[in-house]
Amino acid sequence: MQRYLYFRKCTSIGDDDDGANGSSYFPVDNIKAMIMGNVAIDGANTDDPNGLSITFEPAGINGASGDADAGDNDIDVVLIEMNVDNSPQPVMKAIVRAINEGPHSDGIISIFDGVNGTKIHDSISDITIRRAVND
Amino acid sequence: MKKFIHVNEATSAAAVNDEESSYCFPVSSIKAIGTGAMGATGAVTNSNTKFYIALKPYNINSTTAGAASNVLGDNIDIISVTLTTNNNQQAAINKLIRKINSSRATEDGFIDLFDGVTGVKFIDDISAVEVITSAANS
Numbered sequence: 001m002q003r004y005l006y007f008r009k010c011t012s013i014g015d016d017d018d019g020a021n022g023s024s025y026f027p028v029d030n031i032k033a034m035i036m037g038n039v040a041i042d043g044a045n046t047d048d049p050n051g052l053s054i055t056f057e058p059a060g061i062n063g064a065s066g067d068a069d070a071g072d073n074d075i076d077v078v079l080i081e082m083n084v085d086n087s088p089q090p091v092m093k094a095i096v097r098a099i100n101e102g103p104h105s106d107g108i109i110s111i112f113d114g115v116n117g118t119k120i121h122d123s124i125s126d127i128t129i130r131r132a133v134n135d
Numbered sequence: 136m137k138k139f140i141h142v143n144e145a146t147s148a149a150a151v152n153d154e155e156s157s158y159c160f161p162v163s164s165i166k167a168i169g170t171g172a173m174g175a176t177g178a179v180t181n182s183n184t185k186f187y188i189a190l191k192p193y194n195i196n197s198t199t200a201g202a203a204s205n206v207l208g209d210n211i212d213i214i215s216v217t218l219t220t221n222n223n224q225q226a227a228i229n230k231l232i233r234k235i236n237s238s239r240a241t242e243d244g245f246i247d248l249f250d251g252v253t254g255v256k257f258i259d260d261i262s263a264v265e266v267i268t269s270a271a272n273s
Contacts (some may be wrong), residue, residue, distance in 0.1 A: 032160075032161075032164065032191060032194075033160045033212075035154060035193055037153045038153055039194060041270065043270070048152060048153070049152040058198075072196075073195045075194055075196050081177065085152075086149055086150075086151040086235060087148070089143070089157060089247075090139065092141060096139045097245065099137050100136045100137060105232040106205050115220070
């Protein structure tokens, strides 16, 4: 089974129409790490007591030898904002458990859905999606 | 099951706010495990108390598309584990690998290797961990 982490930042279905606010599905196999702090697409991590970043292999950059520039090392990031400071482990555990749940999982692991008002852990308050591009 | 290794190198809850604190890496990102102290460039120096878990970097993608002059693009991440007992690395690594491959029905996939705040440690002999990562990739 191919499992995907699902994120939707917007709170209105009418705004479900782009890469920042709309529906995004990231393959579980593309997770690089979950890390405390606020990570940019160039990997810089800024202190953030309520920020948990999930980093992914980038959707917008392939593995071929295009017009190389420093930005082509970039990653995709989903920043999870928590309403509890300094406590990412419960959210990490909830995500890992959901990834491994079965046998009735349909492969869609909803982490945050602003339209439906659902989230995988109560301490999640919002998300921000950041994407690498191959310019 | 897709397992993840968690480490928290911080020793106070207030310090759990940055890259010197809590990480959760997929086991599938492990490149190698071995005795000694490894740096982000892959060089291993001798240590009687440390073992390394070399990982695909969390903040550099896996393509080969980065600028040729950007040596950071070749770097890796490392969980550097310090043990109390000298030359006890093999026993500790074996225990970790057995946990990675355990298939007990009660497992949830979350391997809490070390947490400096809660005091949780999967291997009793661990005294500290350090996660070594690259700076920004560009």
